[in-house]
Amino acid sequence: MQLIGCLSLAVVLVQAAADPPRKTDPLPTTAHSTSITWASPDTLPAALQALLNDTVASPSHRLVRWHDLRATRAFYARRAYAPAWPAGPDPHAPGQTALGLLLQAEDYGLQAANYHAPALRALAALLAQPDTNSARRLGRQARFEVLLTDGLVRFAQHLHQGQLRECTPSPLEKPNSLFDAGAWLTQALAAPDFSLALLRCQPQQREYQLLQQALARWLHQPATTKSQAWQRRAQQMAVTLERWRWHAIPMPDSDYVLVNLPAYALEVVRRGQAVQTQRLIIGKPDSPTPTLSSQLKAFTLTPEWRVPYSIASRELLPKLRDNPGFAAKNNYVIYNAKGEPIEARSVDWWDVRPERFPYTIKQKPGKGNALGTAIFRFTNPYEIFLHATSRPHDFALAYRALGHGCIRLEHPRRLATFLLGADSTQAALPPEGVAEAAPSPRRYALRRQVPLHVRYATCAVVAGQLHFYPDVYQQDELLRQQLFGSALVAKAPAPRPATLLLHQLAGGGQTVNFNQQGVHPSLPKP
Structure with missing residues (x-):
C-alpha cells in the first residue's frame, strides 16, 4: 500500500521475533547521527533513549524505520524516557490494550500492517515468555515500546485526518491549534479509559x-x-x-443540513438526530454537484430565475430558433446588452452564435419556473444553490442525477419552516395557493445561520x-x-x-x- 503524506512514512524493517544479528549493513551516517552500542544501556529508560537517538544501523541492533520519529522522540522526552507500555501476559496491561487497538485497525477502515502491528504482536509473544538473557529482553522491551508508540501516533493521525491527507488540517482543527498526534497520545494515556480517549480524535458526528x-x-x-x-x-x-x-x-451537536449526493437525499440534523429527510435531484455526471460546506442565511419564495449563460446559449437558443414563441409561452423575458426587454420574435436567432450570446434571459416567478416555489442561496464558488422544481414527478425516479449542478428539493417548504426557527409554523409562510395565485419574490432573512454540508458518501x-x-x-x-x-x-x-x-x-x-x-x-x- 502506498500512502501520500508529508512525513517520512515507511514500513518496519525489523523481524521482531529474532535475536539481533551479528552483522548489519549500516545506513549512511548524517551529520546528526550517533552510533550507540546497543548493549550499553542497562535500564529500560536508557535503552529507549539510545534506540530513539540512534539513527544508524549499528552492528549490535536491528534497523528500525520510523513513521514519525520526531513525534515518538517528543513523546518519550516528555516522560523523561519512562516506559509507557509494560508488556506481559496480562491482557489488561497498557501495552496489550494499545496493541489491541492497532490489531483491530480494520474496524476503522485502516490496515494493521501500517502501524507495526505484526512485529508488535511477535514481540508481545516473546515478552510473555521467560527469558534469562536480560540484555536480549531489555532490547525487546525497548523495541516494543518505541514501535508501539510510533504506530499509535500514526494511527491517531490517520483517524483524525485520514491516510492520504496527513498534511491537510482537518475541519475539526482551529487555525492556531493543529492536531498533535503525539500530544494526543500522551493525554489519552493519562485518561481513565485509554482506548476511549484515543479514539476521540476521530470525527464525532x-x-x-x-x-x-x-x-x-x-x-x-x-x-x-x-x-x-x-x-x-x-x-x-x-x-x-x-x-x-x-x-x-465541526460541532456535530449543533443543527445542520446534510446533503449526501449518492443517496440523492437531504437530512436536517438536530442535536445528533435526523428530524427531516427528503429526496433530491443532483447534477449529472458531466455537470456534477460539488461537495462543499457553507451557511444557509436566507431563502426566497416564488423566485425569479436568471438563466445562466451556459444554459441560455446551449439549451434555450436551439428552442428559440425553432420557435421564438417559446419565450413567451414559458414566461421568459429577454434583455439586450443595454438591459432593455425585447420581443423574442424581433431577433433572428439563427444569426446568434452560442459562443457570442449577447442576451440575458430571466424567467418570471410562478407556474413553470425552473426554480419552482423556492430557492435557498448560500455562498460558494460554484454558483449553485438549493431550489424547488417544476417537475416534481422526477423524484419518483431511481436515478436522479439529472441537473446542471444545483440541488432540487422535493419538499422546499419543510426546509423553509425548519430554517425559520423552532417556534415557526407553516403559518409563518404564505399558503402555497396564495403564493401561486400572485407570484412575486419574497425574501426571508434567517435569524440564525444554519450550516450546510454537501458530501459524497x-x-x-x-x-x-x-x-x-x-x-x-x-x-x-x-x-x-x-x-x-x-x-x-x-x-x-x-x-x-x-x-x-x-x-x-x-x-x-x-x-x-x-x-x-x-x-x-x-x-x-x-
Whole structure:
C-alpha cells in the first residue's frame, strides 16, 4: 500500500521475533547521527533513549524505520524516557490494550500492517515468555515500546485526518491549534479509559460514528459469510470513512443540513438526530454537484430565475430558433446588452452564435419556473444553490442525477419552516395557493445561520439500516486503489435501468439490517 503524506512514512524493517544479528549493513551516517552500542544501556529508560537517538544501523541492533520519529522522540522526552507500555501476559496491561487497538485497525477502515502491528504482536509473544538473557529482553522491551508508540501516533493521525491527507488540517482543527498526534497520545494515556480517549480524535458526528460501528460489525462475521462481495463492501465503507475524515463536520451537536449526493437525499440534523429527510435531484455526471460546506442565511419564495449563460446559449437558443414563441409561452423575458426587454420574435436567432450570446434571459416567478416555489442561496464558488422544481414527478425516479449542478428539493417548504426557527409554523409562510395565485419574490432573512454540508458518501447508516448507494460520479475506485492497491476484487457492474427501480430509497442502494447482536442476517448481493 502506498500512502501520500508529508512525513517520512515507511514500513518496519525489523523481524521482531529474532535475536539481533551479528552483522548489519549500516545506513549512511548524517551529520546528526550517533552510533550507540546497543548493549550499553542497562535500564529500560536508557535503552529507549539510545534506540530513539540512534539513527544508524549499528552492528549490535536491528534497523528500525520510523513513521514519525520526531513525534515518538517528543513523546518519550516528555516522560523523561519512562516506559509507557509494560508488556506481559496480562491482557489488561497498557501495552496489550494499545496493541489491541492497532490489531483491530480494520474496524476503522485502516490496515494493521501500517502501524507495526505484526512485529508488535511477535514481540508481545516473546515478552510473555521467560527469558534469562536480560540484555536480549531489555532490547525487546525497548523495541516494543518505541514501535508501539510510533504506530499509535500514526494511527491517531490517520483517524483524525485520514491516510492520504496527513498534511491537510482537518475541519475539526482551529487555525492556531493543529492536531498533535503525539500530544494526543500522551493525554489519552493519562485518561481513565485509554482506548476511549484515543479514539476521540476521530470525527464525532453521527454519520461517521454509525458507519464506523457498522464496519466493525461487518468485519466481525463468521468466516463462512465472507466473500468477494463482502470484501468489496468492507472497502467501500473504509473509503467512505476516509472521506469523512477529510470533510468532518465541526460541532456535530449543533443543527445542520446534510446533503449526501449518492443517496440523492437531504437530512436536517438536530442535536445528533435526523428530524427531516427528503429526496433530491443532483447534477449529472458531466455537470456534477460539488461537495462543499457553507451557511444557509436566507431563502426566497416564488423566485425569479436568471438563466445562466451556459444554459441560455446551449439549451434555450436551439428552442428559440425553432420557435421564438417559446419565450413567451414559458414566461421568459429577454434583455439586450443595454438591459432593455425585447420581443423574442424581433431577433433572428439563427444569426446568434452560442459562443457570442449577447442576451440575458430571466424567467418570471410562478407556474413553470425552473426554480419552482423556492430557492435557498448560500455562498460558494460554484454558483449553485438549493431550489424547488417544476417537475416534481422526477423524484419518483431511481436515478436522479439529472441537473446542471444545483440541488432540487422535493419538499422546499419543510426546509423553509425548519430554517425559520423552532417556534415557526407553516403559518409563518404564505399558503402555497396564495403564493401561486400572485407570484412575486419574497425574501426571508434567517435569524440564525444554519450550516450546510454537501458530501459524497456511497454508504451510510440511516434509521438503523446500512445502505449502499451507486457511485454516481465514479469517485470511489481511484480512492479504493490508493488505500488498498489495484489488485483486488473486480469492480461491481453498474446497475441496469431495469434493476434500478428495485433499489432502496429510490436511489439505487442496497440495505442491510443488523439484528440485536449486531450481525446482519444475510449479505447483499453485488
